Amino acid sequence: MPDTLRHYLIIAVPLLIVMAVLPSVYSNHLLLFNFVIFFILAQGVNIIYGFTGYLPFGYVGFFGAGAYGFAIMVMHLNAPAPLAVLVGGAVAVVLGLILTPLLRLAGAYFSIANLAAALAVLHLVANPALEQITKGPYGVALNGTFNPTMAYAGGILILALTLGIVVYLKNSSFGLALQAVREDSFSASMSGVNVVKMRTVAWLASALVAGLAGGVFAWYVSVFYPDNVFSADFSIFAIVFALFGGVATISGPLIGVIILYGIYNLIGFTTPQYFQLIYGLLIMALVLFLPAGLVSLATRRGWYVP
Amino acid sequence: MSPEPERLLEVSGVVKRFGGFHALDGLSFHVSPGEILGLVGPNGSGKTTAINVISGLYAPDAGSVSFLRSPVGGMASHKLVHLGINRTFQVPKPFMSLTVKQNVEVAHTYGNASDKALPMADLLERFHLAEVANRPASDLTNVQQKTLDLVRALATQPKLLLLDELAAGLNPTELDWIAGEIKTLAQSGLAIIVVEHLMGFIEQITDRVIVMNAGKEIFEGTLAVAVTVPEVVEVFLGGEHAA
Numbered sequence: 001m002p003d004t005l006r007h008y009l010i011i012a013v014p015l016l017i018v019m020a021v022l023p024s025v026y027s028n029h030l031l032l033f034n035f036v037i038f039f040i041l042a043q044g045v046n047i048i049y050g051f052t053g054y055l056p057f058g059y060v061g062f063f064g065a066g067a068y069g070f071a072i073m074v075m076h077l078n079a080p081a082p083l084a085v086l087v088g089g090a091v092a093v094v095l096g097l098i099l100t101p102l103l104r105l106a107g108a109y110f111s112i113a114n115l116a117a118a119l120a121v122l123h124l125v126a127n128p129a130l131e132q133i134t135k136g137p138y139g140v141a142l143n144g145t146f147n148p149t150m151a152y153a154g155g156i157l158i159l160a161l162t163l164g165i166v167v168y169l170k171n172s173s174f175g176l177a178l179q180a181v182r183e184d185s186f187s188a189s190m191s192g193v194n195v196v197k198m199r200t201v202a203w204l205a206s207a208l209v210a211g212l213a214g215g216v217f218a219w220y221v222s223v224f225y226p227d228n229v230f231s232a233d234f235s236i237f238a239i240v241f242a243l244f245g246g247v248a249t250i251s252g253p254l255i256g257v258i259i260l261y262g263i264y265n266l267i268g269f270t271t272p273q274y275f276q277l278i279y280g281l282l283i284m285a286l287v288l289f290l291p292a293g294l295v296s297l298a299t300r301r302g303w304y305v306p
Numbered sequence: 307m308s309p310e311p312e313r314l315l316e317v318s319g320v321v322k323r324f325g326g327f328h329a330l331d332g333l334s335f336h337v338s339p340g341e342i343l344g345l346v347g348p349n350g351s352g353k354t355t356a357i358n359v360i361s362g363l364y365a366p367d368a369g370s371v372s373f374l375r376s377p378v379g380g381m382a383s384h385k386l387v388h389l390g391i392n393r394t395f396q397v398p399k400p401f402m403s404l405t406v407k408q409n410v411e412v413a414h415t416y417g418n419a420s421d422k423a424l425p426m427a428d429l430l431e432r433f434h435l436a437e438v439a440n441r442p443a444s445d446l447t448n449v450q451q452k453t454l455d456l457v458r459a460l461a462t463q464p465k466l467l468l469l470d471e472l473a474a475g476l477n478p479t480e481l482d483w484i485a486g487e488i489k490t491l492a493q494s495g496l497a498i499i500v501v502e503h504l505m506g507f508i509e510q511i512t513d514r515v516i517v518m519n520a521g522k523e524i525f526e527g528t529l530a531v532a533v534t535v536p537e538v539v540e541v542f543l544g545g546e547h548a549a
Contacts (some may be wrong), residue, residue: 173416176404176408176411177412177416179401179404183400183404184399184402186383186399187401189387190383190384190387190413190458191458191462192416195384248403
């Protein structure tokens with residue numbers, strides 16, 4: 001499939017190389033790491049929202065579950081960090097499986113239920129009665145595995161996996177069928193598509209990448225509280241970045257992260273007092289003038305955007 | 307007399323309730339390969355509900371639906387598609403943001419009920435969609451969206467095709483054209499059930515009609531005979547015309 005190869009070569013590979021090389025020329029590694037995390041999360045939102053139409057307001061639930069999956073493996077089983085990251089991804093997939101009934105809901109009802117589910121997981125983890133297992137609201141400190149360089153490399157690998165999934169969805173009949181389900185689920189089933197199975201696969205793939213991202217985030221920061229890794233900011237940012245660039249494309253969410261998270265940090269450093277005003281106006285302008293994202297500037301002219 | 311043709315679809319005593327309302331109240335009929343069966347009746351008589359039950363959108367509350375002699379009542383739609391049942395919608399439901407070609411491609415990839423090759427380009431050409439093949443379905447006119455619905459259904463190579471008011475909104479030229487196409491499809495062995503209000507169209511294409519009222523069949527036979535039956539005239543025009 002030449003298109004698939006082209007998408008890898010012009011989007012995925014250059015981005016991965018740039019992100020892998022940047023730490024040696026730019027000293028703010030935490031900022032670069034956060035970019036990697038948001039690339040992953042925005043693409044994760046792209047998988048579930050862009051291709052199937054479910055807007056996950058509680059997307060951070062998977063991220064936090066991954067972070068705590070990592071923490072528990074390290075604290076209680078002394079697991080090596082890479083294994084603990086994989087377990088973080090697995091925990092998120094299990095949470096995704098538990099939440100599959102939510103996919104019966106449509107539109108705003110799904111989003112609200114998903115938000116509630118993420119809060120439920122937060123309060124389960126932060127419950128003081130579970131202090132023995134999760135350290136409850138007091139947070140975890142994982143000094144034994146602290147290794148930002150390796151954690152950053154792990155983040156790059158997870159980003160590669162995520163981009164691989166999105167490139168596949170963009171170019172495969174599976175991705176086309178998912179989009180058909182998004183457009184009209186009954187027509188999709190009359191096209192022979194197993195709607196429930198398709199949605200579930202996309203949902204779990206999206207949960208997996210967020211869980212892995214959460215695991216690697218826990219590895220990188222090593223000290224965190226439930227409120228950090230279950231912060232609604234992760235869901236909101238990932239959704240806004242993905243929408244700003246344009247979903248159901250490979251490049252849209254990436255462009256969204258680069259521009260919006262770039263501006264976010266730029267204004268945050270220089271003129272923090274205007275930050276929320278400028279950011280808010282920018283998002284309002286987007287919703288009003290480009291509801292289908294930046295890529296729609298090109299697609300509405302009939303150009304193909306990978 | 308020729309032997310009774312094999313029955314492709316057999317609907318018997320099907321009941322579908324919505325709350326206390328019986329949309330279908332013991333509906334029974336059958337259709338054979340190559341036959342065009344008209345399903346007619348006043349609004350609310352259960353025609354579309356019958357199509358929805360046969361195509362798997364609703365499970366019947368009682369009675370049975372069998373296709374190729376196996377029970378299929380309540381089976382998931384995508385499985386029915388693989389067995390060879392497909393349909394169009396009263397209000398066309400294409401995948402709006404996908405191109406015409408992609409719309410057909412999804413059905414062809416996921417829903418193919420036959421191992422025969424199907425040249426997609428010919429299908430698009432035949433139904434006048436070739437020139438818009440790369441446009442999103444949302445750009446199409448209502449009539450084009452209806453034909454796209456039909457082409458999407460045909461891309462799965464069905465054995466039974468359910469057409470829910472395909473003719474509504476077509477101009478006389480388009481009607482003649484689509485009638486010809488439907489007849490050609492039936493001649494190739496496809497069984498077709500047509501739900502329609504346009505009686506001229508029904509008369510032109512069907513071999514047999516089922517007249518429905520209040521969720522049951524009240525007549526089965528040709529349309530020419532149906533209009534002489536007082537009960538049929540009564541449900542369509544009201545009691546005073548039936549004498």
